[in-house]
Amino acid sequence: MKKFIIISLLTAITLPSFACAWGEPENPYLFSMYVQDNFKTRVERICNDNWKAYLGSTEEYFWFNADDVIKAARQKGDALMVSYVQNLKKYLDCVGVEQSKQYEWIYPSKQELANLQRNLQAVRTYAFSKIKTKLRSQHALLYMRCNMMLGRHQENINFWQQTASQFIETVYKDMMKNIYAGALYKTGREAEAGQMFAEMDDYESLMTIYYKKRSYLAISQHYKQNPNSKVLPFLLQDFVNNAQEAIDYNSDGYYGGKLFIRSINQQESWQMQQFCELVIREDKTETPIMWKCAKAWLEYLGGKKQEAIKDIDAAMTLEGTDRMKDNARVLKLYITASTAKPSDKFDNYLAEELTWLKGKNDYFFTEALRRTMNQAIVPHYQNKPEQQLALLNITHNYGYDLRIDTMSVDRLEKFYFYTKTPGTKTFDKFLKSQIQANDSALIELIGTKYMRIAQWDRAIQWLKDIPVSYYNEHRTTEYLYYSRMRSYEVEPWIKRQWLDSSKAWETKLKWYKNIKLDFCKEMLMMESSLNLLRGKALEQRCYNLAVRYAQASIKGDCWWLLHESKSVYDTIRVNEVDFGAKAAELLQKAAATNDTDLKIKALFAMGYQELYTTTSATKLWTANEWDEQTSDYVRKYYRQSPQFRAFQGLFDIVDDAPEEPMFVSKCDEFKQFRKYYRQHKK
Amino acid sequence: MTGCEKQDSQDASLEQCNSVYYWRTDLRLDSTEKAFLGQYNIKKVYCRYFDVVMNNDATEPSPNATLTISDALPGNIEIIPTVYITEDCMHKPYKDLAKKIVDRILQMNETNDIGNVHEIQIDCDYTSKSRQTYYKFLEEVQHQLSSKKYHLSTTIRLHQLSMPAPPADYGVLMVYNTGNPLKWQERNPILDYRDVYPYLSRLDDYPLPLATAYPVYQWIRNIQNVRVEHTVEAEEILKVKHAMEKERPGLSRSIITYHLETDNINRYKPETYEEIYHH
Numbered sequence: 001m002k003k004f005i006i007i008s009l010l011t012a013i014t015l016p017s018f019a020c021a022w023g024e025p026e027n028p029y030l031f032s033m034y035v036q037d038n039f040k041t042r043v044e045r046i047c048n049d050n051w052k053a054y055l056g057s058t059e060e061y062f063w064f065n066a067d068d069v070i071k072a073a074r075q076k077g078d079a080l081m082v083s084y085v086q087n088l089k090k091y092l093d094c095v096g097v098e099q100s101k102q103y104e105w106i107y108p109s110k111q112e113l114a115n116l117q118r119n120l121q122a123v124r125t126y127a128f129s130k131i132k133t134k135l136r137s138q139h140a141l142l143y144m145r146c147n148m149m150l151g152r153h154q155e156n157i158n159f160w161q162q163t164a165s166q167f168i169e170t171v172y173k174d175m176m177k178n179i180y181a182g183a184l185y186k187t188g189r190e191a192e193a194g195q196m197f198a199e200m201d202d203y204e205s206l207m208t209i210y211y212k213k214r215s216y217l218a219i220s221q222h223y224k225q226n227p228n229s230k231v232l233p234f235l236l237q238d239f240v241n242n243a244q245e246a247i248d249y250n251s252d253g254y255y256g257g258k259l260f261i262r263s264i265n266q267q268e269s270w271q272m273q274q275f276c277e278l279v280i281r282e283d284k285t286e287t288p289i290m291w292k293c294a295k296a297w298l299e300y301l302g303g304k305k306q307e308a309i310k311d312i313d314a315a316m317t318l319e320g321t322d323r324m325k326d327n328a329r330v331l332k333l334y335i336t337a338s339t340a341k342p343s344d345k346f347d348n349y350l351a352e353e354l355t356w357l358k359g360k361n362d363y364f365f366t367e368a369l370r371r372t373m374n375q376a377i378v379p380h381y382q383n384k385p386e387q388q389l390a391l392l393n394i395t396h397n398y399g400y401d402l403r404i405d406t407m408s409v410d411r412l413e414k415f416y417f418y419t420k421t422p423g424t425k426t427f428d429k430f431l432k433s434q435i436q437a438n439d440s441a442l443i444e445l446i447g448t449k450y451m452r453i454a455q456w457d458r459a460i461q462w463l464k465d466i467p468v469s470y471y472n473e474h475r476t477t478e479y480l481y482y483s484r485m486r487s488y489e490v491e492p493w494i495k496r497q498w499l500d501s502s503k504a505w506e507t508k509l510k511w512y513k514n515i516k517l518d519f520c521k522e523m524l525m526m527e528s529s530l531n532l533l534r535g536k537a538l539e540q541r542c543y544n545l546a547v548r549y550a551q552a553s554i555k556g557d558c559w560w561l562l563h564e565s566k567s568v569y570d571t572i573r574v575n576e577v578d579f580g581a582k583a584a585e586l587l588q589k590a591a592a593t594n595d596t597d598l599k600i601k602a603l604f605a606m607g608y609q610e611l612y613t614t615t616s617a618t619k620l621w622t623a624n625e626w627d628e629q630t631s632d633y634v635r636k637y638y639r640q641s642p643q644f645r646a647f648q649g650l651f652d653i654v655d656d657a658p659e660e661p662m663f664v665s666k667c668d669e670f671k672q673f674r675k676y677y678r679q680h681k682k
Numbered sequence: 683m684t685g686c687e688k689q690d691s692q693d694a695s696l697e698q699c700n701s702v703y704y705w706r707t708d709l710r711l712d713s714t715e716k717a718f719l720g721q722y723n724i725k726k727v728y729c730r731y732f733d734v735v736m737n738n739d740a741t742e743p744s745p746n747a748t749l750t751i752s753d754a755l756p757g758n759i760e761i762i763p764t765v766y767i768t769e770d771c772m773h774k775p776y777k778d779l780a781k782k783i784v785d786r787i788l789q790m791n792e793t794n795d796i797g798n799v800h801e802i803q804i805d806c807d808y809t810s811k812s813r814q815t816y817y818k819f820l821e822e823v824q825h826q827l828s829s830k831k832y833h834l835s836t837t838i839r840l841h842q843l844s845m846p847a848p849p850a851d852y853g854v855l856m857v858y859n860t861g862n863p864l865k866w867q868e869r870n871p872i873l874d875y876r877d878v879y880p881y882l883s884r885l886d887d888y889p890l891p892l893a894t895a896y897p898v899y900q901w902i903r904n905i906q907n908v909r910v911e912h913t914v915e916a917e918e919i920l921k922v923k924h925a926m927e928k929e930r931p932g933l934s935r936s937i938i939t940y941h942l943e944t945d946n947i948n949r950y951k952p953e954t955y956e957e958i959y960h961h
Contacts, residue, residue: 102748105782107789626876633879 027248028367029241030331031297033233033290033324035362039178039202046171054081066092084135084142087123091145094120098149120146131163137172140164144179153183178202185209191225198230206234214238216271223275227284240294243269247301266302273298280318289320293328296335305339312336326360329353330368337376342383347427350377354395373397385411386418390431404442408575409449416442440470451516451552452562452576456524463517471511475564477504483560484509488519488551489544491601493608494663497557519561523548539593543602546586553579555610580611581618584642591649600653604664606646607673621647621673637676647673693891693932696852700959701726703764703895703941710753714944719756721952722959726760728803728854728938731787734767734779743771743779745786751794761796762835763787764803772812772819780822788830801833803854813845820849838892840877843884853890855933857922858897858914858940866912872897873914878922885930893936896923896958898946916954923958934961 052061055072066089073081097108097116108116124146130139140163147156160180167173178200185193190209197205210218210231219235243264276295280288296311312332320328333353340346357369373395381388385407392400404412419437423429447462472480481504486497526545533541551558556579559566572578584606591602605611612618621644627634638644647670654660655674664670702719704727711719718724732748755761765783784802791799804823808816824834838853840860847853860878861871869877873896885892896919901912927934937959939946 101750103745105745105786107748107786107793109789110793113793624880631875633876 027245028364028371029244030327030334030368030371031237031240031244031294032327032364032368033237033287033293034201034321035323036203036364037201039174039197039200040204042201043171043175043178050171080130080133080135083126084130084138087126088138088142090119091123091142091149094123094149117150120149124150137167137170137176140167141172141176141179144176148179148182151186153186156180156183157187174200178205181205194231195226195229198234203234206231210235210238214242216268216275219272220275223279227279227282228286233287233290236290236294239264239272240297243272243298243301269298269302273302287320287324289315289318289324289328292318293324293331297331300335300338305335308335309339326365330357330365330372333357334368334372334376337372337380340380342380344425344427346380347425351427351430354391358395369395370397374399386415387427387431389415390418390435393437394431394434404445406573406575409446409453412442412446412449416446440466441474444470448516448562449575451520454523454577454579454582456520456527459520460517460524463514463520466514466517468511468514471514477508479560479564480504480509480511481507483515483558484511486551486557486560488548488556488558488561490551490557491547491605492550492556492610493605494601516561519548519552536593536595536598539590539595539598539602542586543590543598543605546583546590546602546605549579549583549586550605550608550611553583553610555580555613580613584611587646591646596653600650600661600664603646603650603653604661604667604670607643607650607667607670609643609669612641612643618642622676637680644673648677651677692889693930693935696891696893696932696936697725698935698961699723699725699937701728701762701893701936701938703727703938704729705941706730706749706943707747708750708752709755711755711942712944714947715942716756718942718947719759722955724759726762726938727755727942728762728764729755731763731765731790734765734771734783736768736770740770742776743767749790751790751796754795757798760798760800762801762803763791763799764805767804767806769807769809769812772806772808772816775815775818780819780826784823784826799832801835801851802827803835803837804850805837807839808842808848810845817846817848824849835893837895838888838890840881843881843888847888847890850890852893852936854893854895854938855926856895856940857926858895858899870912870914870918872899872901872912873918873922875918875921875925878925882925882929885926885933888930892930892933893938894923894926894933895938895940898939898950898955898958899941899943900945900949913949916950916957919954920957937961 047064048061051064051069052059055061055068066085069085070082070089073079073085094116096104097112100106100108124143127139127143127146130136131143133139140159144156144159144164147153147159156179160176160183164173164176164180167176177196181193181196181200181202182205184190184196185205194206194209197209213222214235216239219232219239222229222235223232246264273295276291276298279285279291285291292311292315296308296315299305299311300308312328312335315328316325316332333350336346337350354369357365360366373391374397377391378388378399381391389400389403389407391397392403404415419432419435419442423432443462444466447459447466450456450459450462475483478501481501482499485499490497523545526541526548530538530541530545550556552561553559554563554566554570554572559570562576562579572580587602587606591599591606593599593602607621609620612620619638619641621641622635622637624633625636626632650664650670651674654664700722702724709729719727730749732745734743735746736742737744765787771779783804787802790796802823804820806812806816820834820836827834833851835852835854836848836850838848838855840855840857843855857878858872861869861874863871897914898919923934939955939958
C-alpha cells in the first residue's frame with residue numbers, strides 16, 4: 001500500500017532532480033499557516049490499521065505483506081479477499097517495475113515493460129468485474145490505479161463521477177479521489193485538481209502542479225478566481241518562505257539543502273505586500289490573519305520593521321484558524337523581540353511566550369523558538385549577559401555550550417554565581433527556576449578558562465575540587481587517550497607525538513590524577529621562581545616554559561589541556577592568551593644564552609611554524625601571495641618576520657660549523673631557508 | 683622538460699576530441715543543441731544516467747534521479763554513461779555497489795536501445811576521508827567492466843590533485859565550482875584563476891591522463907533579496923585554459939564543456955567555443 005501515492009501523480013510529471021539528499025534545515029521557516037498532516041502519511045496509517053484489524057494482530061502494522069494477508073484470508077475462507085490481494089500484489093509488482101526505472105538497482109528490461117502493460121490490463125479487467133461485491137471500494141480503487149498507470153485518465157474521471165463518488169466514506173474512497181484529482185490535472189483541469197489536492201493535504205502533488213506557478217502574479221490570479229481557494233495557504237506560505245530563504249541565503253549557518261526553492265526579489269515581495277493589504281480590504285477572505293501575517297513578515301524581512309510591528313499587532317485581532325493564530329503569535333514574538341527596547345514589560349511578556357512555546361508539541365514551534373532565540377532574543381539581551389545565557393540554557397539552544405566555552409572567565413563566573421543566588425525580579429525567578437546546569441562542568445570550565453589566560457593560581461582554585469572521575473565520565477575516549485599518551489615536556493619542534501586515534505578504543509585509558517591541575521601547579525612553580533634565577537638557569541627555565549606553552553597551545557600536541565577537542569582549522573579564540581606567542585617570547589630570552597647548544601635549540605624552536613599560525617597577523621618567513629598588478633601569484637619573503645630572524649640567527653651559527661644537530665639538518669623548512677638565504681644574504 | 687614530455691606522452695593516449703556533458707533528467711535535445719553537436723564536431727557526450735545517494739535511512743546507496751531517455755543522440759556520437767555518486771556513499775565500502783552500478787548502466791543501454799558505448803564515467807567529490815574506499819570501488823568497477831572491454835574514467839576536482847591518482851583509464855579535470863559560494867563577492871564561485879593557481883604546479887606530474895572540463899553554465903542565486911547571476915567571463919575561462927595547458931600541454935587534447943543546454947550555447951560567442959575547443 002505504501003506505494004500508492006508515490007505512483008499517483010508524481011511519476012508522470014518531471015520535477016527538477018537534486019543530487020544531494022536533504023537534511024535538517026538550518027534556517028527554519030517562521031511562516032507556517034497549516035498543520036502538516038500529509039495525505040500520504042495519513043492514508044498509509046489508516047490502511048495499515050485496516051490490515052492490522054483484518055489480521056487480528058495486536059502489534060503495530062507497518063508494511064503491507066500480501067502473502068500474510070492471503071494466508072489469513074484463506075484461513076478465514078474469504079475467497080474474495082484472496083483474489084483481491086493476489087491482484088493487488090500483481091499491481092504492486094507493476095508499480096515496482098515502474099519505480100525501478102527511477103530508484104531501484106534493477107532497471108527493467110524491454111520484456112518486463114511489455115509484461116507490465118499486459119499485467120495491468122489483466123488486473124484492471126479483474127477489478128472492474130468485482131465492483132459490485134462486498135469489497136467494492138477496494139476493487140474500485142484497484143481499477144482506478146490500473147487506469148492511472150495505463151494513462152486512461154478520462155476513464156477514471158468518468159468512473160469517479162458516475163460510480164466511486166457515490167461510495168461510502170472510507171480511506172479507499174479518499175485514495176480514489178486523489179487519483180481522480182490527478183486525472184483532472186492530466187486532462188487539463190488544473191484548478192479543480194489543485195483545490196482537491198489542497199483539501200486532501202497532498203503537498204507533493206500540489207508542488208507538482210504549482211511548481212512553476214508560485215509567483216506573486218500567479219498567486220494574485222489564483223485569488224481572483226477564488227478568494228478562499230484551499231490552495232492559497234499553500235501558495236502564500238511557499239511564497240513567504242521563499243522570501244525568507246532569500247534573506248537567509250547569505251547568513252551565517254546557512255547550509256542549504258532544501259528542495260523547491262524559488263527566488264523572490266524585493267520588487268516581487270513588495271507587490272505581494274500590497275496585494276495582501278488589498279485582500280484584507282476586499283474582505284472576501286475567511287482568513288485575513290494569514291494575509292496580514294504574510295504582509296508583516298515580508299515587511300520585516302524587507303527591513304520595514306515599524307510597519308511590521310503595526311501589521312503583526314493588527315493581525316492578532318483578525319480571523320483565521322487556530323494554527324494561523326498560533327503562527328501570528330510566533331511572528332509577533334520574533335518581531336517584538338528584535339525591535340523592542342529592554343524593559344520589565346518585555347521580560348514578563350517573553351516569560352509568558354516562552355512558557356507557551358515550550359508547551360507546544362509541534363516541531364514547528366521548536367524550530368521557531370530556535371530561530372527566534374538566535375536572531376532576536378539573544379541580541380535583545382546583549383547587555384544582560386547572565387539573563388542571555390540563562391535564556392539559551394532554558395531553551396536548550398546549541399549556542400549555550402558555544403558561548404560558555406568562548407566567553408571571558410569573569411562573565412562565566414558571574415553567571416555561575418547568578419545561578420546560585422535567588423532572583424528578586426519576576427523574570428529572574430522565572431529563569432532561575434528553569435536553568436539546568438552541571439555545577440562541576442561550570443567550575444571546571446572556569447578553571448580551564450583561567451588556564452587559557454595563564455592565571456595558574458586562579459585556575460588551581462577552581463580546579464582543585466574537581467574529582468578525577470569527572471574527567472573519566474565527561475570526556476571522550478579519544479580525549480582521555482590523547483591526554484594520557486602525550487607529554488607537555490616533549491619539545492614539539494624536535495619531536496611530534498603522533499598517535500593513532502583508533503587505538504583509543506582499544507586501550508580505553510582513564511585518568512588517575514588531575515593532569516590539568518598538575519600542569520597548573522608546575523607552571524605556577526616554574527613562573528613564580530623565574531625572578532630568582534640568573535644566567536644559564538634562567539635561560540634554560542625560559543626554554544622549558546616555552547616547551548610547555550607551545551604544547552598547551554591550540555597547535556600543540558597537548559591541546560587537551562585547554563580544550564576538549566581540536567580541529568586543524570583552530571585559531572586563537574577570543575579571551576585566550578596566544579600561547580604560541582608566549583612561547584616565542586620565552587624562546588627569545590632563551591636564545592640570548594651563551595650556551596651554543598641551548599641557543600641552537602631556542603633559535604630552531606623559534607623557526608617552528610606552529611608558533612605563528614594561530615593568528616593571521618604574524619607573517620612566516622615566506623609565502624605565495626596574490627599580486628593585483630600582475631594578476632598572478634608571486635613568492636614573497638618577509639625578512640622582518642620572527643621566523644626569518646630566528647632562521648637567520650640559526651644559519652649564522654650552523655652554516656660554517658663542522659657539524660650540526662640532526663634536528664637542524666633534517667628540517668625541510670630550514671633547508672629551503674638556507675638555500676634562499678645563501679643567495680640573498682642582503 | 684622531462685616532466686612535460688612525460689605528461690605529453692601520457693595525455694597522448696587520449697583521443698583528441700571535443701565533448702560535452704549532458705546533465706539534465708530527460709534526454710531530449712532541441713534544434714540548437716543538435717546543431718551545436720555538429721558545429722563543434724562533438725564526438726562524445728558524457729551523459730548523466732543517474733545519481734547514487736544514500737537512501738532515506740542512510741543505510742545504503744541507492745540510485746536517484748534516473749535519466750528518462752526520450753530522444754536518441756545522432757548516431758556518430760559516442761555516449762559515455764556518467765554516474766554521480768555523493769561523497770557520503772564512500773564513507774565505507776558497500777557490497778556489490780560497483781556491480782550494481784555497472785549492471786544498471788548496461789540494462790539502461792539495452793532497454794533503451796543505446797549502442798556505441800565503450801566507456802563509463804564515475805563522478806564523485808571524494809575527500810581524504812573517502813578516497814581509499816572510492817579507489818577500491820573504482821577497481822571493482824574496472825573489474826566489472828573488463829569483460830565488456832569498456833574503459834573507465836573519473837572526474838578529478840582540483841583539490842584532488844594533491845592525492846594519489848585514482849585507478850581509472852583517465853581523469854576529467856573539473857575546472858569549475860572552484861570557489862567558495864559564500865565568498866561570491868570576492869571571487870566568482872564557478873571559476874576564478876586565483877582559485878586555480880595553487881593547483882597549477884600539481885598538473886605537471888599528476889600521473890594520470892587528463893581530459894579537461896570547462897564551465898559554460900550560469901548560476902543564478904537570490905542573495906538577500908538581490909538576484910545574483912554568476913557567469914564566467916570568456917576571458918577568464920581562456921586565461922585558465924592557457925595557464926593550465928602551459929603547465930601541461932597534453933590538457934588540450936580532450937576538451938569537454940559543462941554542460942549542453944541552449945542557454946549555455948547562446949551565452950558565449952562561437953569564437954569563444956572555438957577557443958575553448960582549440961587543441
